[in-house]
Amino acid sequence: MMLKTLQVQNLSLKLNDKILLDDIQFELEQGTVTALVGHNGAGKSTLMKAILAVMEKTTGKIIINEQIDQDSEFLSFKQQISYLPEEPLLLTELTVMQHFQLYGKSYQIKEDVLNRKVDRLVKGFDLVDKLNEYPESLSKGMRQKVQTICAMLPDVPLMLIDEPFMGLDIYAIDYFEELLKEKLKDGTTLLLTTHQLDRVKDIAGFFILLQQGKLLSKGSIEEFDTIKRGTDNE
Numbered sequence: 146m147m148l149k150t151l152q153v154q155n156l157s158l159k160l161n162d163k164i165l166l167d168d169i170q171f172e173l174e175q176g177t178v179t180a181l182v183g184h185n186g187a188g189k190s191t192l193m194k195a196i197l198a199v200m201e202k203t204t205g206k207i208i209i210n211e212q213i214d215q216d217s218e219f220l221s222f223k224q225q226i227s228y229l230p231e232e233p234l235l236l237t238e239l240t241v242m243q244h245f246q247l248y249g250k251s252y253q254i255k256e257d258v259l260n261r262k263v264d265r266l267v268k269g270f271d272l273v274d275k276l277n278e279y280p281e282s283l284s285k286g287m288r289q290k291v292q293t294i295c296a297m298l299p300d301v302p303l304m305l306i307d308e309p310f311m312g313l314d315i316y317a318i319d320y321f322e323e324l325l326k327e328k329l330k331d332g333t334t335l336l337l338t339t340h341q342l343d344r345v346k347d348i349a350g351f352f353i354l355l356q357q358g359k360l361l362s363k364g365s366i367e368e369f370d371t372i373k374r375g376t377d378n379e
C-alpha cells in the first residue's frame with residue numbers, strides 16, 4: 146500500500162458566513178503530482194492556505210503521512226510542508242541570502258547542508274551575484290526565483306505550489322522542472338494550482354477540480370481531458 150502523504154477529510158472553511166470550502170475530501174499518495182484546477186475564485190488558493198493553516202478551517206481533518214494531524218501537532222505539521230505562493234512574499238529588510246538562512250532555520254536545515262543547496266540553486270537560477278541584494282533591487286522574475294529557491298530548500302513530504310512558473314523565463318522554467326522531478330524521485334508529493342494544465346502535463350498525473358468551494362471531480366489527467374472535451378464543445 147502506498148503511503149498517503151496528505152489526507153483531507155470533510156474540510157470546510159467558512160469566513161464571515163461565506164462558505165469558501167465545502168466538505169472537501171481527497172488523498173495524495175507519496176510521489177504523485179496533482180494539479181488543482183478551477184475557475185478564478187473556485188477556492189484553490191484557499192484550499193492551500195487551509196492545508197497550511199494560514200487560514201483556519203471550520204471543520205475537518207488534515208493529516209500528513211497518515212499520522213501528523215494539523216490539529217494536534219501544529220509545529221511538526223508545518224515542518225512537513227513547503228509552500229510556494231503565487232506572488233513572492235519577501236521581506237524588505239532581509240537580503241537574498243538572509244531569506245535562505247531564515248528558511249534554513251525554520252526547517253532546521255544544517256548550515257553546511259543549507260550552504261551547499263543554496264550554492265547549487267543560485268547557480269541554477271542565475272542569482273549568484275544577488276545574494277547580498279535586498280528584494281527591492283531585484284526584478285519581479287528574480288524575486289520569484291528567490292521565493293522558489295526558498296521553497297526548494299527543505300526536504301519535506303509535501304510541496305504546495307501556487308501557479309508554478311509564473312514570471313519565470315524559459316531557462317528558469319526548465320531548471321525548476323528538473324528540480325521538481327528530482328524532488329519527486331526523492332518521494333516528495335506535489336500539489337500545484339494551475340490555469341494552464343498544458344504547462345504541467347509533463348509532471349502531473351492527477352487532477353482535482355474545484356467549483357465554488359466544492360470538489361467537483363478528481364481523477365487521472367487523462368480522465369480530465371475527457372471531461373474537458375465533454376464540456377467545452379470544442
Ligand SMILES: Nc1ncnc2c1ncn2[C@@H]1O[C@H](COP(=O)(O)OP(=O)(O)OP(=O)(O)O)[C@@H](O)[C@H]1O
Pocket residue numbers: 160165183184185186187188189190191192
Ligand atoms: N481572506 C478572504 N476574505 C474573504 N474572502 C476571501 C478571502 N480569501 C478568499 N476569499 C474568497 O474565497 C473565494 C475563493 O478564492 P481563492 O483565492 O481561493 O480562489 P482561487 O481558486 O485561488 O482563484 P484564482 O484562480 O483567481 O487564484 C473567492 O470568492 C474569494 O473572494
